[in-house]
Amino acid sequence: MNDINACGIQTIPLINRVFNLEYIFMHILNYVNCVDWESSKVYLWPQDYVPEAWESKRGRFFIEPVIHKDKIPNHLDVFRLYEWGGHLI
Numbered sequence: 001m002n003d004i005n006a007c008g009i010q011t012i013p014l015i016n017r018v019f020n021l022e023y024i025f026m027h028i029l030n031y032v033n034c035v036d037w038e039s040s041k042v043y044l045w046p047q048d049y050v051p052e053a054w055e056s057k058r059g060r061f062f063i064e065p066v067i068h069k070d071k072i073p074n075h076l077d078v079f080r081l082y083e084w085g086g087h088l089i
Helices: none
Strands: 009-016 021-028 041-043 061-064
Antiparallel strands (some): 041 061
C-alpha cells in the first residue's frame, strides 16, 4: 500500500483493522514561496473575520493560483505553497 516514493513527502500507513481499511497519511515536508499573489485570484475572508491558526491568513479559497515555475526546486515532487494554509512547521 505504501508505494508512494516522492521527494518532499513523508508517508505513514494507517490501518483500520475493525473495518479492514488502509490509508496513507502524507506529510508534505517542504514549503515553496512561488505564488504571485498580485496576479492570483483568492476568495477573501469577510472584512471582520479573524482566521483560526489552521486557516490561511490570505483568504478562504484559492480560486486561480499563479505560480512562478522557476521558484520551484527541480528535485521536489511534492510541496506546499508558502503562506497558504495554517501554521508552518
